Amino acid sequence: MPANGEGEFPAHGPAPVRRRLLLVAAPRRLDSVTARRRIAAHLREMDLVEDTGGTEGREWIRKDADLPDAALVCDLPAVARELTERSVPVVYLHSGYRARGLPAVTAAAVRAHAPAWLPGPRATGPDGARPAGLLAPSRLARDRTRTGCLLLVSGHRAPGHDLAAFAEGLLRTVAEEAVRRTGRCDVVCDGEVAVTAAALAHTTGVQVHDARTADVDALHAAARVFIASPTLTSLTLAQSRRAPLTLLPPLDHDQDDLARRAGQAVRLTTVTDPADPALWAPSDTDAHSAWSGLGPDDLRGAQRIARTLRQLALAPIAF
Known part of the structure:
Protein backbone atom coordinates (compact mmCIF):
# COMPACT_ATOMS: atom_id res chain seq x y z
CA MET A 1 0.00 0.00 0.00
CA PRO A 2 1.19 3.52 -0.69
CA ALA A 3 2.53 5.10 2.44
CA ASN A 4 0.38 8.21 2.17
CA GLY A 5 -2.90 6.40 1.37
CA GLU A 6 -3.49 8.50 -1.77
CA GLY A 7 -1.85 6.40 -4.44
CA GLU A 8 1.65 7.78 -4.10
CA PHE A 9 4.62 7.15 -1.91
CA PRO A 10 6.14 10.13 -0.10
CA ALA A 11 8.56 12.13 -2.20
CA HIS A 12 11.13 12.04 0.59
CA GLY A 13 12.31 9.50 3.11
CA PRO A 14 12.12 9.87 6.88
CA ALA A 15 13.08 13.23 8.31
CA PRO A 16 16.69 13.32 9.50
CA VAL A 17 17.22 12.81 13.18
CA ARG A 18 17.84 16.13 14.94
CA ARG A 19 20.84 16.05 17.22
CA ARG A 20 20.42 17.25 20.77
CA LEU A 21 22.95 19.55 22.35
CA LEU A 22 23.24 20.52 26.00
CA LEU A 23 24.51 24.07 26.65
CA VAL A 24 25.61 24.73 30.23
CA ALA A 25 27.12 27.91 31.67
CA ALA A 26 28.14 29.13 35.11
CA PRO A 27 24.77 30.67 36.02
CA ARG A 28 26.16 33.51 38.14
CA ARG A 29 28.82 34.65 35.66
CA LEU A 30 27.96 37.18 32.97
CA ASP A 31 30.67 36.15 30.51
CA SER A 32 29.59 32.50 30.68
CA VAL A 33 25.88 33.01 30.08
CA THR A 34 26.57 35.51 27.30
CA ALA A 35 28.91 33.07 25.58
CA ARG A 36 26.30 30.31 25.75
CA ARG A 37 23.66 32.54 24.15
CA ARG A 38 25.95 33.68 21.34
CA ILE A 39 26.99 30.14 20.45
CA ALA A 40 23.39 28.91 20.62
CA ALA A 41 22.42 31.49 17.99
CA HIS A 42 24.41 29.48 15.43
CA LEU A 43 22.85 26.10 16.29
CA ARG A 44 19.19 26.65 15.47
CA GLU A 45 19.01 23.47 13.39
CA MET A 46 19.78 21.42 16.51
CA ASP A 47 17.57 20.56 19.47
CA LEU A 48 19.07 22.78 22.15
CA VAL A 49 18.73 22.20 25.87
CA GLU A 50 19.94 25.35 27.63
CA ASP A 51 20.32 25.05 31.37
CA THR A 52 19.25 28.51 32.61
CA GLY A 53 17.89 27.32 35.93
CA GLY A 54 21.22 27.04 37.71
CA THR A 55 21.36 23.22 37.93
CA GLU A 56 24.67 23.32 36.03
CA GLY A 57 23.72 20.32 33.95
CA ARG A 58 23.36 18.02 36.95
CA GLU A 59 20.05 16.56 35.83
CA TRP A 60 21.73 15.50 32.58
CA ILE A 61 24.57 13.77 34.35
CA ARG A 62 22.34 11.32 36.25
CA LYS A 63 22.87 7.70 35.23
CA ASP A 64 19.26 7.36 34.07
CA ALA A 65 19.29 10.59 32.03
CA ASP A 66 18.68 10.60 28.27
CA LEU A 67 22.09 12.00 27.42
CA PRO A 68 22.67 14.64 24.71
CA ASP A 69 24.74 13.98 21.59
CA ALA A 70 27.25 16.66 22.60
CA ALA A 71 27.59 19.47 25.13
CA LEU A 72 28.99 22.96 25.49
CA VAL A 73 30.22 23.68 29.02
CA CYS A 74 31.26 27.23 29.93
CA ASP A 75 33.50 27.70 33.00
CA LEU A 76 32.34 24.59 34.87
CA PRO A 77 35.25 22.11 34.70
CA ALA A 78 33.64 19.58 37.07
CA VAL A 79 30.55 19.42 34.82
CA ALA A 80 32.76 18.88 31.76
CA ARG A 81 34.53 16.02 33.52
CA GLU A 82 31.30 14.32 34.62
CA LEU A 83 29.72 14.56 31.17
CA THR A 84 32.89 13.22 29.57
CA GLU A 85 32.82 10.29 32.00
CA ARG A 86 29.29 9.55 30.74
CA SER A 87 30.72 9.46 27.17
CA VAL A 88 29.23 12.81 26.13
CA PRO A 89 31.59 14.72 23.78
CA VAL A 90 32.23 18.13 25.39
CA VAL A 91 33.49 21.48 24.15
CA TYR A 92 34.78 23.39 27.16
CA LEU A 93 34.96 27.19 26.96
CA HIS A 94 37.11 29.16 29.37
CA SER A 95 35.97 32.79 29.73
CA GLY A 96 39.26 34.36 30.64
CA TYR A 97 42.56 35.78 29.61
CA ARG A 98 44.92 35.28 32.53
CA ALA A 99 47.69 32.72 32.11
CA ARG A 100 46.92 31.08 35.43
CA GLY A 101 43.16 31.07 34.87
CA LEU A 102 42.59 27.83 32.95
CA PRO A 103 41.99 24.76 35.13
CA ALA A 104 42.66 21.16 34.17
CA VAL A 105 39.72 20.09 32.04
CA THR A 106 38.54 16.76 30.66
CA ALA A 107 36.87 17.48 27.31
CA ALA A 108 37.07 16.68 23.61
CA ALA A 109 37.97 20.30 22.84
CA VAL A 110 39.06 23.21 25.04
CA ARG A 111 38.77 26.82 23.93
CA ALA A 112 39.75 30.10 25.64
CA HIS A 113 37.85 33.34 24.99
CA ALA A 114 39.83 36.59 25.03
CA PRO A 115 40.60 39.45 22.61
CA ALA A 116 43.79 38.89 20.63
CA TRP A 117 44.81 42.52 21.24
CA LEU A 118 44.67 42.28 25.03
CA PRO A 119 48.20 42.82 26.44
CA GLY A 120 49.66 40.14 28.66
CA PRO A 121 50.02 36.35 28.48
CA ARG A 122 47.34 34.22 26.92
CA ALA A 123 45.38 31.72 28.98
CA THR A 124 47.00 28.30 28.71
CA GLY A 125 46.62 25.02 30.51
CA PRO A 126 47.61 21.38 30.60
CA ASP A 127 45.01 20.53 27.97
CA GLY A 128 46.42 22.94 25.38
CA ALA A 129 43.46 25.28 25.04
CA ARG A 130 43.14 26.96 21.67
CA PRO A 131 42.05 30.61 21.35
CA ALA A 132 38.40 30.92 20.47
CA GLY A 133 38.50 34.36 18.89
CA LEU A 134 35.92 36.93 19.94
CA LEU A 135 32.41 35.64 20.52
CA ALA A 136 30.70 38.52 18.75
CA PRO A 137 26.91 39.01 18.62
CA SER A 138 25.23 37.32 15.64
CA ARG A 139 23.81 40.71 14.67
CA LEU A 140 26.41 43.48 14.52
CA ALA A 141 24.19 46.41 13.50
CA ARG A 142 22.81 48.78 16.13
CA ASP A 143 19.29 50.20 16.00
CA ARG A 144 19.01 53.50 14.15
CA THR A 145 16.63 54.90 16.76
CA ARG A 146 18.67 54.05 19.85
CA THR A 147 17.36 55.33 23.16
CA GLY A 148 18.05 54.87 26.82
CA GLY A 293 42.97 51.39 15.74
CA LEU A 294 43.36 47.94 17.30
CA GLY A 295 43.54 46.31 13.90
CA PRO A 296 41.43 43.38 12.70
CA ASP A 297 40.29 40.80 15.22
CA ASP A 298 38.60 37.47 14.68
CA LEU A 299 34.91 37.95 15.48
CA ARG A 300 33.82 34.44 14.45
CA GLY A 301 34.52 32.59 17.66
CA ALA A 302 30.87 31.69 18.27
CA GLN A 303 30.44 30.28 14.75
CA ARG A 304 33.62 28.23 15.07
CA ILE A 305 32.63 26.71 18.41
CA ALA A 306 29.16 25.95 17.02
CA ARG A 307 30.81 24.15 14.09
CA THR A 308 32.91 22.05 16.49
CA LEU A 309 29.80 21.10 18.47
CA ARG A 310 28.06 20.02 15.25
CA GLN A 311 31.02 17.85 14.30
CA LEU A 312 31.08 16.24 17.75
CA ALA A 313 27.35 15.56 17.67
CA LEU A 314 27.46 14.00 14.20
CA ALA A 315 30.78 12.14 14.28
CA PRO A 316 32.41 12.24 17.73
CA ILE A 317 34.84 9.45 16.96
CA ALA A 318 36.23 11.26 13.91
CA PHE A 319 36.81 14.50 15.79
Whole structure:
Protein backbone atom coordinates (compact mmCIF):
# COMPACT_ATOMS: atom_id res chain seq x y z
CA MET A 1 0.00 0.00 0.00
CA PRO A 2 1.19 3.52 -0.69
CA ALA A 3 2.53 5.10 2.44
CA ASN A 4 0.38 8.21 2.17
CA GLY A 5 -2.90 6.40 1.37
CA GLU A 6 -3.49 8.50 -1.77
CA GLY A 7 -1.85 6.40 -4.44
CA GLU A 8 1.65 7.78 -4.10
CA PHE A 9 4.62 7.15 -1.91
CA PRO A 10 6.14 10.13 -0.10
CA ALA A 11 8.56 12.13 -2.20
CA HIS A 12 11.13 12.04 0.59
CA GLY A 13 12.31 9.50 3.11
CA PRO A 14 12.12 9.87 6.88
CA ALA A 15 13.08 13.23 8.31
CA PRO A 16 16.69 13.32 9.50
CA VAL A 17 17.22 12.81 13.18
CA ARG A 18 17.84 16.13 14.94
CA ARG A 19 20.84 16.05 17.22
CA ARG A 20 20.42 17.25 20.77
CA LEU A 21 22.95 19.55 22.35
CA LEU A 22 23.24 20.52 26.00
CA LEU A 23 24.51 24.07 26.65
CA VAL A 24 25.61 24.73 30.23
CA ALA A 25 27.12 27.91 31.67
CA ALA A 26 28.14 29.13 35.11
CA PRO A 27 24.77 30.67 36.02
CA ARG A 28 26.16 33.51 38.14
CA ARG A 29 28.82 34.65 35.66
CA LEU A 30 27.96 37.18 32.97
CA ASP A 31 30.67 36.15 30.51
CA SER A 32 29.59 32.50 30.68
CA VAL A 33 25.88 33.01 30.08
CA THR A 34 26.57 35.51 27.30
CA ALA A 35 28.91 33.07 25.58
CA ARG A 36 26.30 30.31 25.75
CA ARG A 37 23.66 32.54 24.15
CA ARG A 38 25.95 33.68 21.34
CA ILE A 39 26.99 30.14 20.45
CA ALA A 40 23.39 28.91 20.62
CA ALA A 41 22.42 31.49 17.99
CA HIS A 42 24.41 29.48 15.43
CA LEU A 43 22.85 26.10 16.29
CA ARG A 44 19.19 26.65 15.47
CA GLU A 45 19.01 23.47 13.39
CA MET A 46 19.78 21.42 16.51
CA ASP A 47 17.57 20.56 19.47
CA LEU A 48 19.07 22.78 22.15
CA VAL A 49 18.73 22.20 25.87
CA GLU A 50 19.94 25.35 27.63
CA ASP A 51 20.32 25.05 31.37
CA THR A 52 19.25 28.51 32.61
CA GLY A 53 17.89 27.32 35.93
CA GLY A 54 21.22 27.04 37.71
CA THR A 55 21.36 23.22 37.93
CA GLU A 56 24.67 23.32 36.03
CA GLY A 57 23.72 20.32 33.95
CA ARG A 58 23.36 18.02 36.95
CA GLU A 59 20.05 16.56 35.83
CA TRP A 60 21.73 15.50 32.58
CA ILE A 61 24.57 13.77 34.35
CA ARG A 62 22.34 11.32 36.25
CA LYS A 63 22.87 7.70 35.23
CA ASP A 64 19.26 7.36 34.07
CA ALA A 65 19.29 10.59 32.03
CA ASP A 66 18.68 10.60 28.27
CA LEU A 67 22.09 12.00 27.42
CA PRO A 68 22.67 14.64 24.71
CA ASP A 69 24.74 13.98 21.59
CA ALA A 70 27.25 16.66 22.60
CA ALA A 71 27.59 19.47 25.13
CA LEU A 72 28.99 22.96 25.49
CA VAL A 73 30.22 23.68 29.02
CA CYS A 74 31.26 27.23 29.93
CA ASP A 75 33.50 27.70 33.00
CA LEU A 76 32.34 24.59 34.87
CA PRO A 77 35.25 22.11 34.70
CA ALA A 78 33.64 19.58 37.07
CA VAL A 79 30.55 19.42 34.82
CA ALA A 80 32.76 18.88 31.76
CA ARG A 81 34.53 16.02 33.52
CA GLU A 82 31.30 14.32 34.62
CA LEU A 83 29.72 14.56 31.17
CA THR A 84 32.89 13.22 29.57
CA GLU A 85 32.82 10.29 32.00
CA ARG A 86 29.29 9.55 30.74
CA SER A 87 30.72 9.46 27.17
CA VAL A 88 29.23 12.81 26.13
CA PRO A 89 31.59 14.72 23.78
CA VAL A 90 32.23 18.13 25.39
CA VAL A 91 33.49 21.48 24.15
CA TYR A 92 34.78 23.39 27.16
CA LEU A 93 34.96 27.19 26.96
CA HIS A 94 37.11 29.16 29.37
CA SER A 95 35.97 32.79 29.73
CA GLY A 96 39.26 34.36 30.64
CA TYR A 97 42.56 35.78 29.61
CA ARG A 98 44.92 35.28 32.53
CA ALA A 99 47.69 32.72 32.11
CA ARG A 100 46.92 31.08 35.43
CA GLY A 101 43.16 31.07 34.87
CA LEU A 102 42.59 27.83 32.95
CA PRO A 103 41.99 24.76 35.13
CA ALA A 104 42.66 21.16 34.17
CA VAL A 105 39.72 20.09 32.04
CA THR A 106 38.54 16.76 30.66
CA ALA A 107 36.87 17.48 27.31
CA ALA A 108 37.07 16.68 23.61
CA ALA A 109 37.97 20.30 22.84
CA VAL A 110 39.06 23.21 25.04
CA ARG A 111 38.77 26.82 23.93
CA ALA A 112 39.75 30.10 25.64
CA HIS A 113 37.85 33.34 24.99
CA ALA A 114 39.83 36.59 25.03
CA PRO A 115 40.60 39.45 22.61
CA ALA A 116 43.79 38.89 20.63
CA TRP A 117 44.81 42.52 21.24
CA LEU A 118 44.67 42.28 25.03
CA PRO A 119 48.20 42.82 26.44
CA GLY A 120 49.66 40.14 28.66
CA PRO A 121 50.02 36.35 28.48
CA ARG A 122 47.34 34.22 26.92
CA ALA A 123 45.38 31.72 28.98
CA THR A 124 47.00 28.30 28.71
CA GLY A 125 46.62 25.02 30.51
CA PRO A 126 47.61 21.38 30.60
CA ASP A 127 45.01 20.53 27.97
CA GLY A 128 46.42 22.94 25.38
CA ALA A 129 43.46 25.28 25.04
CA ARG A 130 43.14 26.96 21.67
CA PRO A 131 42.05 30.61 21.35
CA ALA A 132 38.40 30.92 20.47
CA GLY A 133 38.50 34.36 18.89
CA LEU A 134 35.92 36.93 19.94
CA LEU A 135 32.41 35.64 20.52
CA ALA A 136 30.70 38.52 18.75
CA PRO A 137 26.91 39.01 18.62
CA SER A 138 25.23 37.32 15.64
CA ARG A 139 23.81 40.71 14.67
CA LEU A 140 26.41 43.48 14.52
CA ALA A 141 24.19 46.41 13.50
CA ARG A 142 22.81 48.78 16.13
CA ASP A 143 19.29 50.20 16.00
CA ARG A 144 19.01 53.50 14.15
CA THR A 145 16.63 54.90 16.76
CA ARG A 146 18.67 54.05 19.85
CA THR A 147 17.36 55.33 23.16
CA GLY A 148 18.05 54.87 26.82
CA CYS A 149 21.03 53.42 28.64
CA LEU A 150 22.28 49.89 29.21
CA LEU A 151 24.06 49.27 32.51
CA LEU A 152 25.85 45.91 32.51
CA VAL A 153 26.92 44.91 36.00
CA SER A 154 28.99 41.87 36.95
CA GLY A 155 29.39 41.26 40.66
CA HIS A 156 29.51 37.47 40.88
CA ARG A 157 32.84 37.53 42.76
CA ALA A 158 32.15 40.59 44.88
CA PRO A 159 31.30 40.02 48.57
CA GLY A 160 27.62 40.65 49.28
CA HIS A 161 28.20 43.73 51.42
CA ASP A 162 30.49 45.28 48.78
CA LEU A 163 27.96 44.67 46.03
CA ALA A 164 25.14 46.11 48.15
CA ALA A 165 27.17 49.25 48.90
CA PHE A 166 28.01 49.66 45.21
CA ALA A 167 24.40 49.13 44.10
CA GLU A 168 22.95 51.50 46.68
CA GLY A 169 25.64 54.12 46.02
CA LEU A 170 27.25 54.74 42.65
CA LEU A 171 25.08 52.36 40.62
CA ARG A 172 21.82 53.91 41.80
CA THR A 173 23.18 57.41 41.14
CA VAL A 174 24.22 56.43 37.60
CA ALA A 175 20.85 54.76 36.95
CA GLU A 176 18.92 57.82 38.15
CA GLU A 177 21.05 60.09 35.98
CA ALA A 178 20.59 57.72 33.02
CA VAL A 179 16.81 57.99 33.28
CA ARG A 180 17.04 61.77 33.53
CA ARG A 181 19.38 62.08 30.56
CA THR A 182 18.19 59.30 28.25
CA GLY A 183 14.64 58.49 29.36
CA ARG A 184 15.14 54.93 30.58
CA CYS A 185 17.74 52.51 31.92
CA ASP A 186 18.06 48.73 31.57
CA VAL A 187 20.29 47.14 34.20
CA VAL A 188 21.56 43.61 33.54
CA CYS A 189 23.39 41.89 36.37
CA ASP A 190 24.77 38.50 37.31
CA GLY A 191 25.59 37.03 40.70
CA GLU A 192 23.26 38.27 43.42
CA VAL A 193 20.61 39.79 41.16
CA ALA A 194 18.29 40.34 44.13
CA VAL A 195 20.81 42.68 45.77
CA THR A 196 20.91 44.99 42.76
CA ALA A 197 17.17 44.75 42.17
CA ALA A 198 16.46 45.74 45.78
CA ALA A 199 18.75 48.76 45.58
CA LEU A 200 17.02 50.00 42.40
CA ALA A 201 13.46 48.93 43.26
CA HIS A 202 12.17 52.46 43.78
CA THR A 203 14.05 54.12 40.92
CA THR A 204 11.49 55.11 38.31
CA GLY A 205 12.39 54.25 34.72
CA VAL A 206 14.83 51.48 35.65
CA GLN A 207 14.29 47.84 34.74
CA VAL A 208 16.55 45.18 36.26
CA HIS A 209 17.24 41.99 34.26
CA ASP A 210 18.87 38.70 35.22
CA ALA A 211 21.85 37.98 32.96
CA ARG A 212 20.81 34.31 32.72
CA THR A 213 17.74 35.18 30.67
CA ALA A 214 18.34 38.71 29.33
CA ASP A 215 19.36 39.19 25.70
CA VAL A 216 22.30 41.50 26.39
CA ASP A 217 23.19 41.82 22.71
CA ALA A 218 19.71 43.04 21.76
CA LEU A 219 19.59 45.47 24.68
CA HIS A 220 22.95 46.89 23.63
CA ALA A 221 21.83 47.30 20.03
CA ALA A 222 18.84 49.36 21.21
CA ALA A 223 20.67 51.54 23.77
CA ARG A 224 22.19 54.96 23.11
CA VAL A 225 24.57 54.86 26.09
CA PHE A 226 26.54 51.83 27.29
CA ILE A 227 28.11 51.71 30.76
CA ALA A 228 29.46 48.39 32.00
CA SER A 229 31.67 46.48 34.38
CA PRO A 230 35.06 45.54 32.92
CA THR A 231 34.17 42.13 31.46
CA LEU A 232 34.79 40.23 28.24
CA THR A 233 31.10 40.69 27.43
CA SER A 234 31.29 44.48 27.56
CA LEU A 235 34.58 44.69 25.63
CA THR A 236 33.33 42.31 22.94
CA LEU A 237 30.06 44.20 22.51
CA ALA A 238 31.80 47.53 22.13
CA GLN A 239 34.59 46.26 19.89
CA SER A 240 32.45 44.18 17.53
CA ARG A 241 30.01 47.09 17.04
CA ARG A 242 32.74 49.74 17.39
CA ALA A 243 30.54 51.53 19.87
CA PRO A 244 31.25 53.83 22.84
CA LEU A 245 31.89 52.16 26.19
CA THR A 246 32.32 53.68 29.64
CA LEU A 247 33.51 51.37 32.39
CA LEU A 248 32.10 51.11 35.88
CA PRO A 249 34.68 50.84 38.68
CA PRO A 250 36.00 47.25 39.00
CA LEU A 251 34.33 45.11 41.66
CA ASP A 252 37.05 42.47 41.96
CA HIS A 253 40.70 41.83 41.18
CA ASP A 254 40.09 40.24 37.78
CA GLN A 255 37.95 43.17 36.64
CA ASP A 256 40.63 45.58 37.78
CA ASP A 257 43.28 43.62 35.90
CA LEU A 258 41.15 43.43 32.74
CA ALA A 259 40.42 47.18 32.82
CA ARG A 260 44.10 47.96 33.27
CA ARG A 261 45.21 45.71 30.42
CA ALA A 262 42.47 46.89 28.07
CA GLY A 263 43.38 50.50 28.83
CA GLN A 264 46.90 49.84 27.55
CA ALA A 265 45.51 49.08 24.09
CA VAL A 266 42.40 51.28 23.69
CA ARG A 267 41.31 54.51 25.31
CA LEU A 268 38.48 53.76 27.75
CA THR A 269 36.94 56.08 30.34
CA THR A 270 35.64 55.13 33.77
CA VAL A 271 32.63 56.65 35.50
CA THR A 272 33.77 59.22 38.05
CA ASP A 273 31.04 61.88 37.96
CA PRO A 274 27.59 60.61 36.88
CA ALA A 275 26.50 64.20 36.23
CA ASP A 276 29.25 64.80 33.66
CA PRO A 277 27.48 65.70 30.37
CA ALA A 278 30.20 63.93 28.33
CA LEU A 279 29.14 60.60 29.86
CA TRP A 280 25.69 60.93 28.29
CA ALA A 281 26.78 62.16 24.85
CA PRO A 282 29.34 59.55 23.73
CA SER A 283 30.92 60.05 20.32
CA ASP A 284 30.26 57.20 17.90
CA THR A 285 32.97 58.61 15.61
CA ASP A 286 35.60 58.60 18.36
CA ALA A 287 34.63 55.09 19.42
CA HIS A 288 34.79 53.77 15.87
CA SER A 289 38.25 55.27 15.46
CA ALA A 290 39.48 53.87 18.80
CA TRP A 291 38.34 50.31 18.13
CA SER A 292 39.51 50.43 14.50
CA GLY A 293 42.97 51.39 15.74
CA LEU A 294 43.36 47.94 17.30
CA GLY A 295 43.54 46.31 13.90
CA PRO A 296 41.43 43.38 12.70
CA ASP A 297 40.29 40.80 15.22
CA ASP A 298 38.60 37.47 14.68
CA LEU A 299 34.91 37.95 15.48
CA ARG A 300 33.82 34.44 14.45
CA GLY A 301 34.52 32.59 17.66
CA ALA A 302 30.87 31.69 18.27
CA GLN A 303 30.44 30.28 14.75
CA ARG A 304 33.62 28.23 15.07
CA ILE A 305 32.63 26.71 18.41
CA ALA A 306 29.16 25.95 17.02
CA ARG A 307 30.81 24.15 14.09
CA THR A 308 32.91 22.05 16.49
CA LEU A 309 29.80 21.10 18.47
CA ARG A 310 28.06 20.02 15.25
CA GLN A 311 31.02 17.85 14.30
CA LEU A 312 31.08 16.24 17.75
CA ALA A 313 27.35 15.56 17.67
CA LEU A 314 27.46 14.00 14.20
CA ALA A 315 30.78 12.14 14.28
CA PRO A 316 32.41 12.24 17.73
CA ILE A 317 34.84 9.45 16.96
CA ALA A 318 36.23 11.26 13.91
CA PHE A 319 36.81 14.50 15.79
